[in-house]
Amino acid sequence: MKPRIPVAFWVLVFLGMGVVQGCSGESDSKLQEIVSDDASDTSEIQDIVGPEIASEVIPDSAEELEELVPEVVEPGCLTPVPTRIVDNNPDETFDLGPYLMVPTPTSIVIKWRTLEEEEGAVLFGKEGTDEFEVLEGKASLIHAVLLEGLEPDTRYIYQVRSGERTSLEHHFYTAPKPGGSFQFAAWGDNQGGTPFFDVVDAVTADNPHVIIGLGDHVPNGQVVEHWKDHWFGPARALFHEVPLFAAIGNHAYNGPTWYDLMEYQKLSVNPNEETVYSWTYGNAFFLVVDTNGLFFDVGNMETDWSKWIKKELESPEAKAATWRIAYAHEPGADEESWAEECGGVLNTGIRVWLLPLLEEHDFHLYMAGHVHLYERTMVGNILHVIGGGGGGGLEECETPSPVSTLFVRHFFLRGLVGCDSLRLEAVGLDGEVFDWVELGAGEPGNIIDQGPGPNP
Numbered sequence: 001m002k003p004r005i006p007v008a009f010w011v012l013v014f015l016g017m018g019v020v021q022g023c024s025g026e027s028d029s030k031l032q033e034i035v036s037d038d039a040s041d042t043s044e045i046q047d048i049v050g051p052e053i054a055s056e057v058i059p060d061s062a063e064e065l066e067e068l069v070p071e072v073v074e075p076g077c078l079t080p081v082p083t084r085i086v087d088n089n090p091d092e093t094f095d096l097g098p099y100l101m102v103p104t105p106t107s108i109v110i111k112w113r114t115l116e117e118e119e120g121a122v123l124f125g126k127e128g129t130d131e132f133e134v135l136e137g138k139a140s141l142i143h144a145v146l147l148e149g150l151e152p153d154t155r156y157i158y159q160v161r162s163g164e165r166t167s168l169e170h171h172f173y174t175a176p177k178p179g180g181s182f183q184f185a186a187w188g189d190n191q192g193g194t195p196f197f198d199v200v201d202a203v204t205a206d207n208p209h210v211i212i213g214l215g216d217h218v219p220n221g222q223v224v225e226h227w228k229d230h231w232f233g234p235a236r237a238l239f240h241e242v243p244l245f246a247a248i249g250n251h252a253y254n255g256p257t258w259y260d261l262m263e264y265q266k267l268s269v270n271p272n273e274e275t276v277y278s279w280t281y282g283n284a285f286f287l288v289v290d291t292n293g294l295f296f297d298v299g300n301m302e303t304d305w306s307k308w309i310k311k312e313l314e315s316p317e318a319k320a321a322t323w324r325i326a327y328a329h330e331p332g333a334d335e336e337s338w339a340e341e342c343g344g345v346l347n348t349g350i351r352v353w354l355l356p357l358l359e360e361h362d363f364h365l366y367m368a369g370h371v372h373l374y375e376r377t378m379v380g381n382i383l384h385v386i387g388g389g390g391g392g393g394l395e396e397c398e399t400p401s402p403v404s405t406l407f408v409r410h411f412f413l414r415g416l417v418g419c420d421s422l423r424l425e426a427v428g429l430d431g432e433v434f435d436w437v438e439l440g441a442g443e444p445g446n447i448i449d450q451g452p453g454p455n456p
């Protein structure tokens with residue numbers, strides 16, 4: 001990396017950042033004004049497109065000038081999904097990580113674990129520019145450094161440092177502005193299976209913006225080292241570069257390591273809880289539920305979680321999003337599903353309490369794991385997908401599903417969350433898309449395209 005400029009302690013504010021030429025409606029209308037007045041007035045044109053572009057060509061017409069200016073993105077217009085570059089550069093400098101958590105348009109948290117208590121620091125900057133340094137300010141084993149004042153939808157280069165060691169160079173992207181489209185990868189139930197290595201390779205090559213974990217990522221979450229051996233270790237390179245939003249599964253056994261390693265406490269009902277939370281990314285609102293606990297009303301009594309979930313479903317973020325998506329470890333489809341006939345078990349709280357509530361609040365998609373197969377079905381207007389093919393031993397089904405689209409294989413889900421549609425693809429380890437479904441924006445339950453498999 002280039003010589004660094006130590007700037008801040010804890011919190012860093014970039015002055016003068018955040019201005020993206022040609023990307024605001026204001027610039028666009030100013031541009032039209034200038035073009036109408038006199039297209040050859042280069043000084044004003046320079047103010048908008050910058051001196052480099054303006055000096056290359058002096059445009060003769062509005063059309064020609066428009067070609068020089070980056071496409072104007074209207075608020076709420078989300079396509080196309082911006083391309084990401086995910087480097088496959090596994091780094092064993094530290095026991096765990098570095099890995100990325102809770103990206104927003106202007107901030108991100110970088111975490112890593114050391115074997116001894118040491119102070120940490122993060123060095124970062126946009127590629128080809130000066131580098132900044134944020135100090136952690138205390139010695140610890142689990143390091144979490146918040147970077148703030150960043151530009152939206154932007155690639156940064158970073159390294160972390162503890163004691164005498166400095167990591168290799170990795171990258172992160174900030175989240176897009178509200179309304180931005182994006183791509184996610186989701187899977188559950190790798191839980192120690194060796195096909196997980198192939199899942200990780202396939203996902204890394206797919207360059208997703210975020211990872212959605214559908215639970216059961218370790219065989220036994222009480223065993224601290226399982227989180228390294230079966231999750232953060234095999235997916236080391238991927239997590240250096242792509243943020244993770246995981247749901248807790250039954251195999252986590254509510255072990256304390258989950259709470260040490262995740263970073264969802266500010267998204268949750270209180271700082272001690274990190275298993276039921278919500279997050280917003282670009283054009284989508286996500287609700288994440290813990291199917292191990294009492295997230296639903298019991299009798300006529302509300303639980304802390306059920307109260308909080310109801311409030312979140314009414315939040316401005318949920319209402320403003322183009323897409324409303326929920327996920328948890330356990331599925332909730334019953335007669336619409338064949339998963340139970342393949343050895344799976346549904347969660348009654350999801351079935352009886354959450355799915356009707358989600359439908360009431362115009363949710364488009366519910367994703368789960370737990371059953372080690374792929375299944376796509378509809379529960380009312382909600383697309384219900386099981387993505388439990390992350391690497392654990394597969395289920396066995398005696399007969400093909402007469403009620404859903406079901407495949408028993410290892411795979412991951414690719415979500416293309418766009419402006420007019422949300423396309424969910426099931427991707428095999430050979431890269432083949434073996435099933436897909438595309439929802440139209442607006443009213444939930446509008447399937448505009450789907451795979452040719454049995455789709456009752």
Ligand SMILES: [Fe+2]
Nearest residue numbers: 216249250370
């Ligand atoms: Fe499970």
